[in-house]
Amino acid sequence: MKNRKLNQWLWKWHFIAGIISLPFVIVLSITGGIYLFKSDVENEVIQGIQKLIPEEKSERLSYDKQWEIAQKNSKRKLNSVVLDDGDLSTEFIAGRFGGKQSVYVNPYSGKVSGTFKAKDTWMYSVRKLHGELLGGKVGTKVVELITSWMVVLILSGLYIWFPFVRGIKGVFTVRLKEGKRTLFRDLHAVTGFWISILLLIVLAGGFPWTDVFGGNFKKVQKWTNTGYPKTWSGRGLTSTVKEKRLSLDEMISIANAQNLSGKITVGLPKSVKSTFSVSNKTFPLSGQKMIHFDQYSGELVKSHNWSDVGVLMRARMWLMAFHQGEFGGWNWYLMFAIAVLLTLTSIAAIFSYIFRKQKGKLSVPKSPKSFKQNYGLVIAILFLGVIFPLFGLSVVLIYLSELFTNRKSLNT
Template sequence: MTAASTRRWPGYATVWRWHFYAGLFCLPFVLWLSLTGAAYLFRPQVEALIDRPYAHVAGPGPRASAAAQVDAALAAVPGSVLHRYQLPDTPAQAVQVIVGVHGRETRVYVHPQTLAVLKTVGEQDRLMRIVFRLHGELLAGNVGSYVVELAASWTIVMILTGLFLWWPRGGGIAGVVYPRLGAGGRRFWRDLHGVTGFWVSAMALLLLLSGLPWAKSWGSYLKAVRTVAEGSAVRQDWTIGAAAGPGTRAMEGAHAEHGGMAMEHPRISYAPLDRLIASVAPLRLAGPVLIAPPAGPGQPWTAKSDAADRPLRTDLELDADGHILSRKDFATRRLVDRLVGYGVALHEGALYGWLNQLVNLLTALGLMLLTVSGVVLWWRRRPEGVLGAPHRRPRPALAWGLVAVIVALGVLLPLFGATLIAVLLAERLALARLPGTRRWLGLATS
């Protein structure tokens, strides 16, 4: 192989083609994920607004026991058992009790004094839970999770190739750090696209990478690698695929999910609840705080801070008398769990309060602008009768740097690697026999 036929890095035209085809697939998903992700950022505010009618229902006077409140919730959902009791934030607030029947969970709002049932709603039917599923699985279960993960993997490729194309090659900072708004025409749209991509790329990559542990393929991949590395079954504080997200599982640990369905608890006396609440409430755990009954005979009760800001979470095990048997804080977890916890909190806009929400929102808006400007650029330069892909060189030089990057991405992002192989095989075996299609797709050499 001659030196002329090899090089360290690919040329501009080659990377542009990669960027084009990655964008062709990714842009609709980038727009969708940005819209749904931006909406989900404000889950705390939206859920507080939805629950406002139940925030000030109790007045002065005695309250019913927690066991009686649970019994009222169970009566509202025949055949159910207690999954979780959520400690109210204030004495005036309605008590929220999560009960389950054969894996389907229902949240019941109970008046803490009169025991009147104020509202019932399925956990999967809550507004922000639907938004979460729209964002993470397109309301299509594990199939949707695979599609979203595939789009995220190729979006990472699109961002990396976009940064290569943006990289300054001489001249000033105009069109590099800020767009030339008065340029007009194609230069205006190219500046808007490139500069926006530069400013949002770092945060966009963080959001994409932090969402992968939830995805069906990548999450299972990580769990399998950890199981081999650690030599034992791995318990994680997040779930994978269609089961992912809040409100879909019982307590972690002894109450870990089975097949994505919340574990059914045996019917027991709930009389210890008041003693447990008396032990847990003074600890001031980050809310919401959930108490769950034993998963089986001889098992402890569990209490958990289910805070969206995951570094604030704490898990407790208690006996029926309210004595704390064990406590597990976020800082005591394995490094991988802590890294994912920080990433999830960052992804959901909970890690550093409203500022995290603002940065994520600006990133989502930037990705929407990237999508629109990318489509405009493509449409303005697209020749009549073809897709408009950048021209392919007759004999592109082999770039070992690109090969190394692709192999690394294929290992780290298995769905990207698998689909890339599938696309290359389709081009070699099928599209080679369809010259018209090859010309339209831009696969024929110029």
């Protein structure tokens, strides 16, 4: 049997947290759904730059010559080149992550066909709105706080709703003829139930990008040695210095001989002692490799497979890729469906509140006066507060606020 007093107490705080969070949740779900089209938007721009006119094809320039041209047209030092099939302009990259910029060189004419930065597309604004509400570091922490409470909302919502009053029948049916309040309440509850587990996985894939949780997660990876191997990025690896370095064409020939799948990138040496690196981005993630070669002899220095990556990093990368719908069509459509359904269930919750709200009152559910939190509940809250520090801080502030309010009411 369900603890009815606990149910009422959770319902009160589920309600309060929901009313505060829902406007933000709607923004996050809508922008998340839009951001799934990121590749389509960016690829359309890139294809316009990379696509070659058949008449332009003649004798192909060496990669070294193309690199010289690209470097002259880049204000930043180039760090890598993407291998192509010969029918596209060659992509040279400067920077990393969000600051990455690509310079495209026509391999036949030697002309720079264009440059590309993700920041130049309107999708970048969608990303900033989704990740930080256009509020910089403060906005990032607000998003982290809201997503932390979303975890609590999902868990408390499952307890409150299932199984209660309607039993198993309520999992599958929405009451259409019992008034608007009941209709929207059921739409919120039934839809929320069916996406709850997937939504928790989606949220888990978003947390690594956050400031506080993400920063702590990286520290745990470092302490437990469950991230990338130290030599994955080439740190600590050296080449035997000689008079002549391999040409970029020779290195790319070696890279092609590795028969890697997906998008293959050759990282350029950062100094006279560092190495060339060859990596690929492919799915499943288990097919990804990072291989380092002596920049003078071309000999293998270090080869890493995906199995060399620590378990926490592998889990993190899988969840982040799932979050972005990168595992193929099924993953993309699933993420888009979750974004749409989360928006609908959030809107349904707002309408449910509007139709239950009494005029002139907030209509906040009352919790039983005699209810005392048991050890299990306290431990669960403390556990979530440790995992999600911003949630923990907000709970402390709520507790202090309630304590102050209760003492004030006793003194009056």
